[in-house]
Amino acid sequence: MTTLPSSPRPARRPSNLLPMLGVALAALLLYWPLMLWANSGQAARSLASGADLGCSTALACATQLRNPVIPAPGQFASGFRNLSVPPLAPTSAPYNALVTGGETLLGLALASVFGLVLATLLVRSRSFERATLPWLVASQTVPIVALAPMLAVLLGQYGVQGFVPKAIIAAYIAFFPIAIGMAQGLRSPDPLQLDLMRTYRASPAQVFGLLRIPASLPYLFTSLKVAATAALVGSIVAEISTISFSGLGKMLAENSRASDTVALWVIMIYGAALGIVLVAIIGGLERLVTRWRPPA
Amino acid sequence: MTQDSVQVTALPVRSGFGLPLLLLAALGLLGLSFLLAGQPAPAVAWPWLLSVVALLVVGAVGIRQSAQGENRTARILPAAATLILAVLAAEAVLRAYAIPTGLIPTPSKVAQSLWAARTVLLQDAYYTFVLEALLGFVIGTLAGLALALLAVRFRILERGVLPYAALLSSVPIVALAPVVIKAAGLGWPSKTIIVAITVLFPVVINAVRGLQSAQPMHLDLMHSYAASPAQTFREVRWPSALPFIFTALRVSSTLALINAIVAEFFGTEGHGLGFRIQIEVGRFGLDIVWAAIVVASVIGISFYLLISALERYVLRRN
Numbered sequence: 001m002t003t004l005p006s007s008p009r010p011a012r013r014p015s016n017l018l019p020m021l022g023v024a025l026a027a028l029l030l031y032w033p034l035m036l037w038a039n040s041g042q043a044a045r046s047l048a049s050g051a052d053l054g055c056s057t058a059l060a061c062a063t064q065l066r067n068p069v070i071p072a073p074g075q076f077a078s079g080f081r082n083l084s085v086p087p088l089a090p091t092s093a094p095y096n097a098l099v100t101g102g103e104t105l106l107g108l109a110l111a112s113v114f115g116l117v118l119a120t121l122l123v124r125s126r127s128f129e130r131a132t133l134p135w136l137v138a139s140q141t142v143p144i145v146a147l148a149p150m151l152a153v154l155l156g157q158y159g160v161q162g163f164v165p166k167a168i169i170a171a172y173i174a175f176f177p178i179a180i181g182m183a184q185g186l187r188s189p190d191p192l193q194l195d196l197m198r199t200y201r202a203s204p205a206q207v208f209g210l211l212r213i214p215a216s217l218p219y220l221f222t223s224l225k226v227a228a229t230a231a232l233v234g235s236i237v238a239e240i241s242t243i244s245f246s247g248l249g250k251m252l253a254e255n256s257r258a259s260d261t262v263a264l265w266v267i268m269i270y271g272a273a274l275g276i277v278l279v280a281i282i283g284g285l286e287r288l289v290t291r292w293r294p295p296a
Numbered sequence: 297m298t299q300d301s302v303q304v305t306a307l308p309v310r311s312g313f314g315l316p317l318l319l320l321a322a323l324g325l326l327g328l329s330f331l332l333a334g335q336p337a338p339a340v341a342w343p344w345l346l347s348v349v350a351l352l353v354v355g356a357v358g359i360r361q362s363a364q365g366e367n368r369t370a371r372i373l374p375a376a377a378t379l380i381l382a383v384l385a386a387e388a389v390l391r392a393y394a395i396p397t398g399l400i401p402t403p404s405k406v407a408q409s410l411w412a413a414r415t416v417l418l419q420d421a422y423y424t425f426v427l428e429a430l431l432g433f434v435i436g437t438l439a440g441l442a443l444a445l446l447a448v449r450f451r452i453l454e455r456g457v458l459p460y461a462a463l464l465s466s467v468p469i470v471a472l473a474p475v476v477i478k479a480a481g482l483g484w485p486s487k488t489i490i491v492a493i494t495v496l497f498p499v500v501i502n503a504v505r506g507l508q509s510a511q512p513m514h515l516d517l518m519h520s521y522a523a524s525p526a527q528t529f530r531e532v533r534w535p536s537a538l539p540f541i542f543t544a545l546r547v548s549s550t551l552a553l554i555n556a557i558v559a560e561f562f563g564t565e566g567h568g569l570g571f572r573i574q575i576e577v578g579r580f581g582l583d584i585v586w587a588a589i590v591v592a593s594v595i596g597i598s599f600y601l602l603i604s605a606l607e608r609y610v611l612r613r614n
Contacts, residue, residue, distance in 0.1 A: 019456030038479065069479045109583040127363030131374040138597050140550050182538045225466075226547075233468045237558060240470070242579070248471070256562055263366040271471030272464070 004051070017087045036067040049138035063098055068090035079262040083270075088162065090246060093270045097221075100248045103163060103235040107170025111227060112220075114171065115178030119216075120208075122183045140176045151242075166247070169238035170225045181223025185216025228278045248274070317358030318377045324351040325384035329404075332391040344392035348385050355381045401583040410587035417570070417591050423567040425595050427484045427557040431549065432491025440491065440499025441541070443565070448507045448533075458504060465497035473559040482563045490559045491552050497546040506540025507533050542607040549603045555598045 039062035041099040044067070063072035071079065087094040114178070122129045155165045189211050197207045239249025248271050328347060355377065364373040383403045390402045397405055409416070443461075447454040472491055480486035510532045518528040560570025569588045576584040 016455045016459050019452050020459055022452075023456035023460065047576040061374045067478070095424065127360045127374060130371060131359050132379040134375040134597075135378060137550075137600060138593055140554075140596075190593045194494075229466045229468060233470050233558070236468055239560075252471065252474055261475070261478050264478065268467075268471040268475050272467040275471075276463055277470050278412065 007032040027080045035068075035072060037067055039063070039072075042069060058140050067259055068185055069261070070224050070244060071262045071265055074293045075262050079266045083263060093248070093251065096246050096248050097270050097274045098270075099246045100232070100235055100239065101278065103166040103238075103247065104231045104274075106163070106167035107181040107231045107235060108174055108224065108228060110167060110171035111174035111178050111231065112224070113229075115175045115223075118175070118179040118183030119186055123186045123212075128241060133203050136179065139293075140173070161287060164240040165242060166235045166244070170231040170234035174227035175197040177226040177230065178220070181219045181226075182216055185219030188219065206266065215265060217290050218263070221282060221290070224282050224286075225279050228282055229275055230277050232271075313542050314358050314360075314362030314364075314373070316554060317354055317542075318362060318373075318381075321355030322377075322380055322384060324354070325381065325388055328388040329384065329391060332388065341392045343504070345389060346391070348388050352381060373442065380614055386464050397583060399582070401586055406586040406590065408591060409583040413587060415605075417569070417588060420567060420569045420588070421591050421595060423484055424446050424487075424556050424560065424569040424592070425553060425599075426520045428487040428559075428568070429491055430550040432488040432556065433495050433552040435488065436492035436548070436552075437545065437591055438497025440496045440544075442502030443493055443496070443500050444507060445589055447504050454504065458501070461500045462495050465501060469494050471556050471564075472556055473562045477559070477563045482565050484567070487559045487564075487568075488554050491556050492554045493546040499541065499549055502540040502544035505535060506537030509540065510536040539610060542603070546603050546607065549599050550596055553592060553599065557592060 016219060034276070043062045043065055051066060062068075067220055068075065083093040084093075089095060122133065155168070193211060193215075194207070197211055203208065236247070236249035236252065238244075239247035242255045244250045248267055251267050252264070252271075255267065325348065328344065328351075334342070359374045359377050359381075362377065384448055387403045390400060402410075443457070447458055469490065471494065476490050477494075480489055494519045514532045514536075515528065518532055521532070557568070557570035557573070560568040561574050562573040569592050572588045573585050574580070576588070
């Protein structure tokens with residue numbers, strides 16, 4: 001059903017560094033006028049309502065709003081400093097990003113185990129596939145956030161608290177791409193390879209362990225990258241909707257209520273970095289595990 | 297291989313037994329629920345649990361029997377039976393253990409609430425699906441396709457922008473939502489923007505990959521026919537890109553609805569399924585929450601199936 005693109009390796013091309021730098025520079029040049037334009041409306045409204053901002057024109061005030069739409073460079077810098085120093089304090093973003101990252105990785109591990117079991121069942125039994133696949137797809141349209149508080153209460157009754165409920169919720173949205181990708185990967189050996197195993201008189205377990213699992217690894221990692229982002233969303237959402245004392249989600253919820261937009265921007269950048277780092281970790285793991293494939 | 301093993305290990309019962317077994321299991325579970333409805337919560341719950349499990353085993357055998365063969369029933373019946381049996385079993389177990397509605401409402405209670413709150417939920421669904429998810433999906437897809445065409449046409453753009461697109465596609469949507477909502481206001485357009493952004497990246501990445509997936513041989517052939525670039529695009533590049541684009545659309549179709557709902561948690565003007573879920577969780581109105589989830593799921597599945605059907609239709613025509 002949901003077929004993930006099976007990571008075709010592109011041929012080696014000239015480095016992307018120079019064009020990427022150019023685009024970054026263009027974005028930087030656009031940032032200043034965009035910031036002024038986005039903020040000046042709010043600044044004009046505050047001035048018209050008689051607020052004393054310490055500046056006379058809307059354009060001059062645009063860099064000094066307390067809750068700007070897009071923060072000015074100075075506001076960004078001070079926001080980063082406020083949220084990042086010292087890096088391991090319970091209120092600082094790096095520490096909370098680590099907590100969220102840990103939950104996400106635990107959730108991914110859970111999702112991989114569950115996804116592998118499901119994929120095996122899906123590949124082994126057609127009646128299982130017909131009975132459950134539509135509902136596996138359907139389970140992905142269920143907004144997990146609604147389930148998060150209930151799950152937390154239920155798990156809390158059995159003494160499971162803190163870290164684990166978030167990981168379970170992360171796993172709940174991450175298992176689907178993994179299960180589908182793995183099922184596709186387990187089916188990927190071609191008939192020739194399966195025939196070879198039969199000539200060797202390999203047992204079904206051997207066919208599975210020696211042929212199907214290794215063949216599915218590239219698919220697993222492609223889907224793990226999709227799942228990592230999903231799991232990160234899951235753990236952040238879980239932090240928002242359950243009782244939590246740390247994590248990026250808790251910081252987002254707090255600052256969203258306090259309308260501290262500069263902090264929201266900073267946390268967004270930390271969240272983005274966390275997502276990118278997680279995908280990079282999986283990419284590194286992929287290179288480590290699938291050594292026999294030609295390097296990208 | 298897999299087909300062989302299924303047929304070898306299948307029980308030696310003729311497949312005609314599938315439907316009676318399923319009916320037996322479903323009616324049995326229904327009967328249990330009715331028996332439990334007549335009395336207050338039973339003192340010992342395990343005999344009820346045991347009979348539910350036994351009936352589920354019967355149902356599983358029935359599902360297995362009815363899944364044999366290639367006709368239409370064999371494809372649809374197992375999935376439908378799984379859902380019905382699961383719902384009936386949940387009803388019976390929840391009643392046997394007398395689990396309070398505030399924790400997990402029984403399916404029948406959810407169905408009642410769904411009917412009672414249907415106008416509100418449909419209005420929420422209109423906001424969440426039509427105005428936010430669908431509009432965002434369309435905008436994101438169009439923008440993504442336009443960006444992909446530019447990237448393929450101008451290589452410098454591809455090398456400069458595409459790595460960022462790949463990078464940004466791993467940014468969690470929930471981190472983005474509060475900022476966008478603070479910038480664009482609490483109304484539905486802010487959620488439309490968020491959905492559009494999340495749909496944009498997979499479409500760009502897959503469309504570029506697809507537009508470049510045309511076989512060099514075919515391109516050479518077009519070249520030797522002295523075809524214009526527009527003809528080459530229409531006859532070779534576009535058809536070979538379509539499967540990739542539809543993969544992205546299918547994945548985005550479910551994401552669009554979920555992201556619209558998640559984005560609503562960060563602020564609305566009092567409309568939408570996400571708003572409804574958040575409000576009712578706070579009031580322990582979990583029957584309404586589940587009803588909203590049912591509505592969201594039905595819409596999500598229909599949207600997914602619609603995109604899949606469109607994909608089959610378009611790919612067959614090409």
